[in-house]
Amino acid sequence: MRVxxxxxxxxxxxxxxxxxxxxAQRRGLAWWVWGAVAAGSACQxxxxxxxxxxxxxxxxxxxxxxxxLYDGQDRAAKCDTRLDIDHCFVWLLRWVVALWRTSHxxxxxxxxxxxxxxxxxTVAVVYRGCAIPVAWCVLPGNRKGPWIEPIVALxxxxxxAVPPTWTxxxxxxRGLWSQIRAVGWHPVMRIRPDATFAPLGQKRQRAVxxxxxxxxxxxxxxxxxxxxxxxxxxxxxxxxxxxxxxxxIVLTDLAPDQLGLAWYGLRVWVEMGFRALKSMGxxxxxxxxxxxxxxxxxxxxxxVATLLALAVGTRDEDAEALGRPPAGLRTxxAVPPxxxxxxxxxxxRGVQVLCWRLLRQRRLWSTHWLLPEA
Numbered sequence: 001m002r003v004x005x006x007x008x009x010x011x012x013x014x015x016x017x018x019x020x021x022x023x024a025q026r027r028g029l030a031w032w033v034w035g036a037v038a039a040g041s042a043c044q045x046x047x048x049x050x051x052x053x054x055x056x057x058x059x060x061x062x063x064x065x066x067x068x069l070y071d072g073q074d075r076a077a078k079c080d081t082r083l084d085i086d087h088c089f090v091w092l093l094r095w096v097v098a099l100w101r102t103s104h105x106x107x108x109x110x111x112x113x114x115x116x117x118x119x120x121x122t123v124a125v126v127y128r129g130c131a132i133p134v135a136w137c138v139l140p141g142n143r144k145g146p147w148i149e150p151i152v153a154l155x156x157x158x159x160x161a162v163p164p165t166w167t168x169x170x171x172x173x174r175g176l177w178s179q180i181r182a183v184g185w186h187p188v189m190r191i192r193p194d195a196t197f198a199p200l201g202q203k204r205q206r207a208v209x210x211x212x213x214x215x216x217x218x219x220x221x222x223x224x225x226x227x228x229x230x231x232x233x234x235x236x237x238x239x240x241x242x243x244x245x246x247x248x249i250v251l252t253d254l255a256p257d258q259l260g261l262a263w264y265g266l267r268v269w270v271e272m273g274f275r276a277l278k279s280m281g282x283x284x285x286x287x288x289x290x291x292x293x294x295x296x297x298x299x300x301x302x303x304v305a306t307l308l309a310l311a312v313g314t315r316d317e318d319a320e321a322l323g324r325p326p327a328g329l330r331t332x333x334a335v336p337p338x339x340x341x342x343x344x345x346x347x348x349r350g351v352q353v354l355c356w357r358l359l360r361q362r363r364l365w366s367t368h369w370l371l372p373e374a
C-alpha cells in the first residue's frame with residue numbers, strides 16, 4: 001500500500017508522544033486518524049472510503065482498520081500482539097502537558113453513553129469550549145456496576161503526567177474528594193442543593209441560605225455536611241445567576257481567595273467535547289461496536305484526533321486574533337488573544353485546517369500549542 005507523506009509525519013509524532021505503542025500500532029493509528037480527518041468522521045466505513053485509494057481493495061482497507069482494534073488472537077493471522085489502552089493514558093496527558101502554555105490545568109470527570117450498549121467513564125482536559133479525553137473506562141451499558149473504582153484507577157494512572165508544581169482542578173459531581181486530594185490535585189465538587197455548611201465562627205445552616213436569592217454569590221471557608229464521617233473542611237461557593245432555577249453549590253479545598261466563582265462552569269465544556277466525539281465531529285454514535293475493549297481502542301483514535309484538531313485550531317485562531325497568517329505564527333503568544341465571540345468552534349476550525357492540509361498534500365504544522373484562556 002502507498003503511504004502518504006502526512007501519515008509518516010503522524011507516525012513520527014506518535015513515536016515521540018506515544019512510545020508505548022509498537023511500530024505497527026503507530027502506523028495503524030496514523031491511518032485511522034488520517035482517514036478520520038479526511039472523511040470528517042471516525043466511523044469505520046467512512047474512514048475506509050477515505051483510505052481506499054491507498055489500498056488494493058475496499059475489503060483490504062476495511063480489514064486492516066478492523067484488525068487494528070482486535071487482540072492478536074482475534075485476527076485473521078493470529079499473533080500475541082495486544083494494545084493495552086490503559087498504558088496510553090499517562091502519555092496522552094503528557095502530550096497535552098507538553099503543549100500546554102500555563103501551569104493551571106482543569107480536568108472534568110463525566111460519563112457518556114452509546115444508547116444502551118456501552119457507557120464510557122471519562123477524564124478529560126477542558127479547553128476553550130471543548131474537551132480532550134485523556135483517560136476512559138468502557139463498561140457495558142444499561143447495567144448496574146461500580147463507577148468509583150474505575151475512576152479512582154484513572155486518576156492514579158494520570159497523576160505522574162503532571163508536574164507537582166502545577167495547579168490541577170478536578171471538576172466532578174460529588175464523591176472522589178479524598179482520592180483527588182491524595183494525588184495533590186484540587187477537587188471542585190458540586191454538592192446537593194440541600195447540603196448544610198458551617199462557615200468559620202458561625203452556626204451550621206443550609207448552604208442555599210447563605211445568599212438572599214438570584215443575582216448573588218457567596219464564598220467562604222468552613223465545614224460542609226453534618227455527619228462526622230463525611231465532614232469536609234474546605235471552601236464553599238454558592239453562585240445563583242439571574243434566570244437560573246437554582247444556584248450552583250461548589251466545594252473545594254482551595255482557599256477562598258484562590259477560587260474563581262465561574263470555574264465549575266468549565267465542566268460544561270466536557271459536554272461539548274462529547275458532542276465533538278459524536279454528532280458534531282467524529283460521529284462515534286454511529287458505531288455498532290459493543291465489545292468494550294474494541295470501543296476503548298477506537299476511543300484512542302477519537303482522543304488523538306481531537307487533540308490534534310484543538311492544537312492546530314489554536315494556532316489558527318490565535319493567528320486570526322492577532323491579524324497574522326497562521327504560517328507566520330510559529331510560537332505561542334505570551335498571553336491568550338482575546339476572542340470576544342467565537343463564531344466557529346475551535347474543534348471545527350482545527351478539523352477544517354487539518355483536512356485542507358491533508359487533502360492538498362501539505363505538511364502538517366510542526367509547531368502547535370494549547371494556550372488556555374484566562
